Amino acid sequence: MTAQSRAGSSSEWSPARPTADPGQVHELADGSAPIVTLKRRRSYAWLGLTPFFLYIAAFFILPTGTVLFSAFRKTDAGTGVTSFTGSNVSSALHGVYFTGIKNSLTLALITGVVGALVGLVLAWAIVSSTGNVLTRFVSTAAAVLANFGGVPLAFLFIATVGNSGLLTKALADHFHINLNSDLHFDLYGITGLELVYLYFQIPLMVLVITPALEGLKPQWQEAAANLGATRWQYWRHVGAPILAPNVLGAALLLFCSGFSAYATADALTSGAFPLIPLQIHAVISGNVLAGMENLGDALALIMVVIVVPLMVIYQLLQRRTTRWLR
Amino acid sequence: MVALTPTAGAGGLAETQTGGPATSSRRRRRPGIGRGLVLLICGIYFIGPLVGAFWFSIQDKVHGGVQFSAYAHVFSAVGFSDAFMLSLKLGIGTVLISLLLMVPTMLLLHLRAPKFRPVVETLCLMPLVIPPVVLVAGVGVVLAWGPNQLAGTPLQTFLNAIQSGKTPWVLILEYVVLTLPFTYRSLDAGIRSVDIHTLTEAGLNLGAGWGTVTMRILLPSLRTSVLNAAFLSFALVFGEYTVASILQYQPFAVFIVAAGQTEGQLSTSLSLLSLLITWLLLLLISLLGGRNSTKVDI
Amino acid sequence: MSSIALESLDTGTGTTVEFADVHRVFGSTHALDGLDLKVRPGELLALLGPSGCGKTTALRLLAGFDQPDAGSVLVDGEDVSRLPANKRDMGMVFQSYSLFPTMSAVDNVAFGLRLRGRGAGDRRKRAAELLDLVGLSEHLKKFPHQMSGGQQQRVALARALAISPRVLLLDEPLSALDAKVRAQLRDEIRRIQLELGVTTVFVTHDQEEALSMADRVGVMRNGRLEQCAAPAELYQRPETPFVAEFVGTMNRLPGSMVPGGVRLFTQVVAVDGVVPPAGSDVRALLRPEAVLVEPAGGQPGDAIVTTATFFGAVTRLRMTQPDGQEILADVGSHRAADFPAGAQVRISVLDRPVLVRPESEATAGTVPGRA
Numbered sequence: 001m002t003a004q005s006r007a008g009s010s011s012e013w014s015p016a017r018p019t020a021d022p023g024q025v026h027e028l029a030d031g032s033a034p035i036v037t038l039k040r041r042r043s044y045a046w047l048g049l050t051p052f053f054l055y056i057a058a059f060f061i062l063p064t065g066t067v068l069f070s071a072f073r074k075t076d077a078g079t080g081v082t083s084f085t086g087s088n089v090s091s092a093l094h095g096v097y098f099t100g101i102k103n104s105l106t107l108a109l110i111t112g113v114v115g116a117l118v119g120l121v122l123a124w125a126i127v128s129s130t131g132n133v134l135t136r137f138v139s140t141a142a143a144v145l146a147n148f149g150g151v152p153l154a155f156l157f158i159a160t161v162g163n164s165g166l167l168t169k170a171l172a173d174h175f176h177i178n179l180n181s182d183l184h185f186d187l188y189g190i191t192g193l194e195l196v197y198l199y200f201q202i203p204l205m206v207l208v209i210t211p212a213l214e215g216l217k218p219q220w221q222e223a224a225a226n227l228g229a230t231r232w233q234y235w236r237h238v239g240a241p242i243l244a245p246n247v248l249g250a251a252l253l254l255f256c257s258g259f260s261a262y263a264t265a266d267a268l269t270s271g272a273f274p275l276i277p278l279q280i281h282a283v284i285s286g287n288v289l290a291g292m293e294n295l296g297d298a299l300a301l302i303m304v305v306i307v308v309p310l311m312v313i314y315q316l317l318q319r320r321t322t323r324w325l326r
Numbered sequence: 327m328v329a330l331t332p333t334a335g336a337g338g339l340a341e342t343q344t345g346g347p348a349t350s351s352r353r354r355r356r357p358g359i360g361r362g363l364v365l366l367i368c369g370i371y372f373i374g375p376l377v378g379a380f381w382f383s384i385q386d387k388v389h390g391g392v393q394f395s396a397y398a399h400v401f402s403a404v405g406f407s408d409a410f411m412l413s414l415k416l417g418i419g420t421v422l423i424s425l426l427l428m429v430p431t432m433l434l435l436h437l438r439a440p441k442f443r444p445v446v447e448t449l450c451l452m453p454l455v456i457p458p459v460v461l462v463a464g465v466g467v468v469l470a471w472g473p474n475q476l477a478g479t480p481l482q483t484f485l486n487a488i489q490s491g492k493t494p495w496v497l498i499l500e501y502v503v504l505t506l507p508f509t510y511r512s513l514d515a516g517i518r519s520v521d522i523h524t525l526t527e528a529g530l531n532l533g534a535g536w537g538t539v540t541m542r543i544l545l546p547s548l549r550t551s552v553l554n555a556a557f558l559s560f561a562l563v564f565g566e567y568t569v570a571s572i573l574q575y576q577p578f579a580v581f582i583v584a585a586g587q588t589e590g591q592l593s594t595s596l597s598l599l600s601l602l603i604t605w606l607l608l609l610l611i612s613l614l615g616g617r618n619s620t621k622v623d624i
Numbered sequence: 625m626s627s628i629a630l631e632s633l634d635t636g637t638g639t640t641v642e643f644a645d646v647h648r649v650f651g652s653t654h655a656l657d658g659l660d661l662k663v664r665p666g667e668l669l670a671l672l673g674p675s676g677c678g679k680t681t682a683l684r685l686l687a688g689f690d691q692p693d694a695g696s697v698l699v700d701g702e703d704v705s706r707l708p709a710n711k712r713d714m715g716m717v718f719q720s721y722s723l724f725p726t727m728s729a730v731d732n733v734a735f736g737l738r739l740r741g742r743g744a745g746d747r748r749k750r751a752a753e754l755l756d757l758v759g760l761s762e763h764l765k766k767f768p769h770q771m772s773g774g775q776q777q778r779v780a781l782a783r784a785l786a787i788s789p790r791v792l793l794l795d796e797p798l799s800a801l802d803a804k805v806r807a808q809l810r811d812e813i814r815r816i817q818l819e820l821g822v823t824t825v826f827v828t829h830d831q832e833e834a835l836s837m838a839d840r841v842g843v844m845r846n847g848r849l850e851q852c853a854a855p856a857e858l859y860q861r862p863e864t865p866f867v868a869e870f871v872g873t874m875n876r877l878p879g880s881m882v883p884g885g886v887r888l889f890t891q892v893v894a895v896d897g898v899v900p901p902a903g904s905d906v907r908a909l910l911r912p913e914a915v916l917v918e919p920a921g922g923q924p925g926d927a928i929v930t931t932a933t934f935f936g937a938v939t940r941l942r943m944t945q946p947d948g949q950e951i952l953a954d955v956g957s958h959r960a961a962d963f964p965a966g967a968q969v970r971i972s973v974l975d976r977p978v979l980v981r982p983e984s985e986a987t988a989g990t991v992p993g994r995a
Contacts, residue, residue, distance in 0.1 A: 065464070144605045149565075158590070166381055202368070227783070229739050262458065267582075281572050296463050
């Protein structure tokens with residue numbers, strides 16, 4: 001039980017645990033004793049779960065499914081007849097929306113890769129140096145920025161490096177440096193978005209990768225040293241291969257997180273910068289041409305098509321390493 | 327988007343016989359310029375904007391110098407109390423509904439219907455995969471059925487009722503979905519850590535009924551994880567922006583952005599306050615949870 | 625199986641290890657407080673002691689994972705105290721399975737050879753030989769998570785031996801295994817060690833393990849070596865009360881010194897070695913097998929049997945004397961029926977006590993927690 005729950009907690013994000021074989025009805029997934037005594041009544045147990053399933057169906061599956069469905073529907077403005085079409089998706093892949101997809105992918109890729117690398121190094125620095133109290137401070141702070149950042153992050157940066165930000169002014173007043181023209185930095189453009197996104201991407205990486213780093217047994221390093229390995233050889237032959245799937249998975253997670261983020265970008269650019277999530281908002285708020293009502297749904301479909309497979313891969317990678325790190 | 331790790335106490339450093347050669351030898355190693363440099367640079371990057379924002383929020387633009395009016399006048403700002411009360415209402419509503427829905431579901435799942443666990447877990451974690459903006463787009467489409475396809479049916483009345491009125495129920499209902507991953511993880515970890523099977527069997531064995539077992543044994547032993555789930559959900563709802571802004575409501579986070587158009591200092595100070603309060607809340611959870619119990623990662 | 629190409633392992637033979645007045649302090653704990661110990665070439669030396677006695681610290685200093693605060697660690701007469709772990713050529717087997725999870729069994733074993741620049745074919749061949757030596761020739765391709773704990777420790781042993789270590793270090797390698805596997809692997813480790821003749825230091829808190837495997841056993845206490853001797857000598861002639869009580873089970877009986885020996889019950893029993901002066905009160909440490917028990921035959925006896933515990937060939941009787949003194953005695957199980965709980969028995973001493981100490985000193989040697 002303890003081993004399993006530890007493994008479970010460090011493998012965030014595994015919907016189906018290895019032991020949760022659908023065929024093993026008689027055994028609990030955590031390997032505890034079969035509940036033979038309750039067997040007779042079990043056939044009715046699913047009834048108790050119906051509120052949950054109904055809720056999920058009504059408030060999650062229905063809206064999400066509807067989006068994916070209406071991405072392929074179009075109402076003819078003249079006749080009022082609704083029919084299947086690929087034109088929404090096709091429009092969503094062209095023109096300004098193509099730019100939006102491209103921008104979102106670029107932003108997600110850059111902040112995902114940089115965030116993963118910096119976050120990995122930072123997590124290592126934290127894991128290998130701090131005491132318990134500081135670790136707790138840092139880990140909760142990271143959790144705040146990664147999970148609850150959103151809008152406030154935008155304002156932190158606006159206040160610091162925005163048009164009338166503190167640093168912007170200080171540089172201009174004292175050094176005659178203009179962030180925009182001299183340093184080619186624009187908080188409200190892609191460079192600014194990258195800078196701000198990293199402010200939650202790096203903490204996210206720290207959170208996700210810390211359990212993996214802590215799971216590296218000191219014995220592995222000692223055993224390697226014992227067999228004659230230098231520190232570098234240990235990392236190259238032992239540490240890196242163990243961490244690789246985790247790091248890759250975490251990078252995918254960061255990519256998806258950057259790709260899906262809405263609040264920070266909206267607050268920072270007032271919804272003006274072409275990114276898919278912001279464009280979806282613009283479209284469904286009615287700022288579009290007639291006959292393109294379902295364009296937002298098509299954009300949403302594109303997001304889902306990009307994000308879901310990556311998250312599934314992330315899952316599989318996480319599950320793979322869980323058994324090594326317990 | 328993901329992962330909340332209140333404490334890193336569960337690190338698996340093996341204790342050696344004498345109680346600490348591993349840590350001690352680590353301490354003896356030279357501090358490491360690389361590590362120090364990494365911490366320094368990241369420290370500047372993360373603390374810089376916080377300090378900058380704080381300084382910005384207390385500048386006196388008219389007279390020069392320092393003043394704290396942005397903090398002092400938070401409560402008197404136009405629209406603030408409405409937004410704050412709305413967020414409070416949404417938070418409490420979300421917490422209540424999600425606990426009401428999930429606590430019985432999770433208990434049932436572990437005690438009586440373990441074969442449904444993979445399904446339920448996957449469903450509960452899906453809201454992390456599907457971007458909120460996609461969900462809210464779908465909600466918009468469904469709400470639009472009210473005056474159209476569903477006109478004249480009781481469903482139209484229902485859809486109307488959850489949108490209008492003093493409490494935007496549609497937000498609460500969707501927030502329950504958005505907080506499901508957190509709720510699921512907290513309760514799951516809590517249930518695993520107390521071995522409810524043995525507790526239940528012991529209770530039944532001593533002659534207690536199912537009702538008594540649930541109320542007197544199971545719920546009290548899950549107190550910490552229920553509290554944990556409640557705190558996390560509340561914090562998430564309080565900072566939620568995407569769904570509320572697209573559906574055109576104005577709770578706390580949306581208010582901050584709206585105020586930002588005209589009153590930069592107010593928005594900045596509110597941003598700082600909300601980050602600080604959330605952080606304190608998480609610290610509290612992490613202390614409540616202790617180092618060995620529930621570690622909530624999502 | 626033993627005739628495989630192991631000649632290259634012979635380099636391990638002949639290595640001596642010496643700890644010379646080694647100190648190591650962690651905060652306020654003196655993990656090692658002047659350890660002096662010599663390990664002879666080719667012998668298996670077990671370091672035995674309760675938790676916190678410093679035995680693991682000693683092993684880690686020898687492996688190079690830690691450095692002494694004072695004193696030196698010598699290998700073949702050369703001071704290696706400051707030599708990094710990866711330059712020491714020592715093979716170590718850890719308590720918790722320390723196999724590299726991303727490598728198969730054969731790759732784990734070949735890892736040390738790979739670091740030494742041996743060709744791929746060469747090192748695979750040698751890894752296969754070593755896995756054969758530990759009885760895992762069927763499992764070359766398996767990954768650690770596909771193997772049982774016992775199998776993992778066998779691979780770990782093969783991995784440590786693959787580099788032809790000067791010294792083999794075993795850090796409680798059997799503690800995580802269940803009883804049956806433990807006994808099996810214990811014999812196997814000893815067989816392989818004898819076959820290869822590699823100098824081996826084995827850390828354990830399990831006295832049975834230490835006594836059954838080692839050429840010599842060093843009993844440690846509070847960072848020092850209490851006694852280092854062959855198992856039989858340690859058992860029969862412990863030098864201190866601590867050793868006497870840590871190794872095996874012991875009675876501590878009050879007695880007094882008289883000319884010719886020690887008076888126990890009504891007998892005078894001869895005593896070896898240095899003894900307290902006549903007339904002084906002593907504690908005599910006496911093995912349960914040195915106590916003879918006979919039925920009192922209806923008469924009031926010396927003691928009453930309280931419990932009888934069956935151990936296979938012998939049954940251990942726990943008895944209480946009228947003054948409250950407890951005595952343990954082993955009787956052949958075929959006689960156990962004569963001594964039910966509550967039976968009156970007569971007690972006499974069969975063999976000389978292993979150690980006699982003045983009353984004051986003996987009590988100071990109490991072992992707080994027995995394994």
